[in-house]
Amino acid sequence: MNVPRHWRETPERYRMEAAKCRKCGKISFPARLICPECKNKVFDKINLSGKGKLLTYTIIRTAPEGFVDIAPYAVGIVEMKEGVRVMGQITDCDLLSLKTGDKLISRFRRINEEGKTGLIMYAYKFVPDVGI
Amino acid sequence: MVGIIGYGTQIPRYRIKVKEIAKVWGADAEALSKGLNLYEKSVPAPDEDTATLSVGAAKNALARSGIDPKLIGAVYVGSESHPYAVKPTGTIVSEALGICPHVHTADLEFACKAGTEGMFIALHLVKTGVMECALAIGADTSQGAPGDALEYSASAGAAAFLMGTKNIVAELVDTQCYMTDTPDFWRRENAHYPEHGGRFTGKPAYQKHVFGAVEAILEKTGMKPKDFDYLIFHQPNGKFPVQAAKQLGFTEAQYRYGLLTPTLGNTYSGSSPMGLAATLDEAGPDQLILLVSYGSGAGSDAFVFRTTKHLLTNRDLAPRVRKQLNEHLQYLEYGEYAKFRGKILKPE
Ligand SMILES: [Zn+2]
Numbered sequence: 515m516n517v518p519r520h521w522r523e524t525p526e527r528y529r530m531e532a533a534k535c536r537k538c539g540k541i542s543f544p545a546r547l548i549c550p551e552c553k554n555k556v557f558d559k560i561n562l563s564g565k566g567k568l569l570t571y572t573i574i575r576t577a578p579e580g581f582v583d584i585a586p587y588a589v590g591i592v593e594m595k596e597g598v599r600v601m602g603q604i605t606d607c608d609l610l611s612l613k614t615g616d617k618l619i620s621r622f623r624r625i626n627e628e629g630k631t632g633l634i635m636y637a638y639k640f641v642p643d644v645g646i
Numbered sequence: 647m648v649g650i651i652g653y654g655t656q657i658p659r660y661r662i663k664v665k666e667i668a669k670v671w672g673a674d675a676e677a678l679s680k681g682l683n684l685y686e687k688s689v690p691a692p693d694e695d696t697a698t699l700s701v702g703a704a705k706n707a708l709a710r711s712g713i714d715p716k717l718i719g720a721v722y723v724g725s726e727s728h729p730y731a732v733k734p735t736g737t738i739v740s741e742a743l744g745i746c747p748h749v750h751t752a753d754l755e756f757a758c759k760a761g762t763e764g765m766f767i768a769l770h771l772v773k774t775g776v777m778e779c780a781l782a783i784g785a786d787t788s789q790g791a792p793g794d795a796l797e798y799s800a801s802a803g804a805a806a807f808l809m810g811t812k813n814i815v816a817e818l819v820d821t822q823c824y825m826t827d828t829p830d831f832w833r834r835e836n837a838h839y840p841e842h843g844g845r846f847t848g849k850p851a852y853q854k855h856v857f858g859a860v861e862a863i864l865e866k867t868g869m870k871p872k873d874f875d876y877l878i879f880h881q882p883n884g885k886f887p888v889q890a891a892k893q894l895g896f897t898e899a900q901y902r903y904g905l906l907t908p909t910l911g912n913t914y915s916g917s918s919p920m921g922l923a924a925t926l927d928e929a930g931p932d933q934l935i936l937l938v939s940y941g942s943g944a945g946s947d948a949f950v951f952r953t954t955k956h957l958l959t960n961r962d963l964a965p966r967v968r969k970q971l972n973e974h975l976q977y978l979e980y981g982e983y984a985k986f987r988g989k990i991l992k993p994e
Contacts, residue, residue: 524741528738528741528742529741529742529743529744531744561744583692583985584692584693605691605693606659606691606976621698621702622697622698622701622702622742623691623693623694623698624692624693624694624695624698625693634695634729634730636697636698636738636742639693642974644973644974645965645969645973646657646659646965646969646970646973646974
């Protein structure tokens with residue numbers, strides 16, 4: 515991911531900032547310009563709670579460039595408490611005991627870096643919600 | 647009245663035992679563990695660093711305080727392992743917490759004392775009425791050179807303290823500093839690992855400054871060691887703080903809650919602040935706490951806090967330190983640890 519795009523997406527990547535439609539209440543993540551439900555264009559910014567449950571996942575064993583050192587790792591779709599579905603990496607977990615329906619919580623982590631001298635990119639990942 | 651209105655910590659879930667490190671270097675694990683009162687240490691995951699641990703700790707402090715992040719006027723991150731040489735950690739943390747843009751931030755460095763430096767500044771900015779709330783964080787993912795004595799203790803963790811004037815959980819009673827130029831430990835620009843001035847560790851460094859700060863704050867406040875319910879000293883290992891406490895006339899009952907190093911390791915800037923958090927987890931209302939940090943180079947900051955009744959309701963709003971320290975652990979072998987910490991040389 516390039517630097518300008520990472521910077522542009524900071525609100526959603528750093529603090530899971532979503533848009534809540536002021537007319538019908540639908541939450542969009544990432545934020546949208548037009549509500550997909552009622553076509554309204556006025557939103558309130560909210561931060562997702564970070565809490566959700568695992569809907570489905572896969573384990574990446576042959577990782578793309580930049581992620582080779584952390585393979586194998588899990589990527590899943592998480593249904594957030596607020597109803598929206600979010601894709602993200604699941605870390606700090608035992609890959610063999612991961613299962614759909616698991617309670618997860620978001621954490622602010624390093625996602626990638628542009629080599630050893632380039633920008634460090636941070637964003638949310640998910641970890642098992644075990645109360646720590 | 648000014649004081650702590652929320653506190654929180656973050657500890658990685660990975661651990662390595664002292665005996666696993668000793669095995670690789672042919673060292674006597676039992677003698678090391680007994681001599682230093684040190685058995686295992688935390689290890690950050692490859693995707694954790696000072697910024698991520700700071701955010702985790704600060705989120706817990708915010709949860710405990712219940713305040714709107716926009717009320718925070720300053721964010722100070724003390725660390726000797728900031729992710730960048732040039733680019734502040736404070737901006738990353740403030741952005742992730744939703745505090746930007748009306749905020750003053752600074753990254754502080756003073757070996758293991760950088761965390762309490764931020765606390766000192768944050769408390770006094772609020773006390774003088776410059777701002778309503780200020781956030782201070784001590785965090786590190788420190789490294790010791792492979793085979794060096796520091797490799798057994800250098801660990802990772804963060805503690806965050808939100809300072810304010812309303813719903814205080816621990817009121818600030820007084821502060822005192824003790825500082826001299828001492829060559830006990832340093833790391834030059836571009837050097838991967840720190841160096842330490844062997845014989846300068848211990849007596850002319852840790853002991854002199856911790857004792858100096860304690861004696862000065864006792865004199866300033868007119869208090870005696872027995873007046874305090876709890877005590878937290880900087881903990882480079884499990885031996886130094888216990889020795890110093892006993893020599894100064896404190897007892898185990900006073901330091902036991904705050905002594906984390908035996909199974910956490912030395913979290914550098916996070917060390918004594920995390921001990922304070924662990925003590926707040928257990929303290930009752932209207933109790934006196936003495937916190938004394940130590941940073942090589944060298945200096946100590948001393949703080950006296952008095953807990954309030956708000957502590958009892960506030961502390962259940964985020965995980966306690968001992969829970970983060972003792973639950974859901976994953977132990978690493980030395981090879982995995984070396985990979986996690988980037989100690990393995992790979993082709994470019
Ligand atoms: Zn709508």
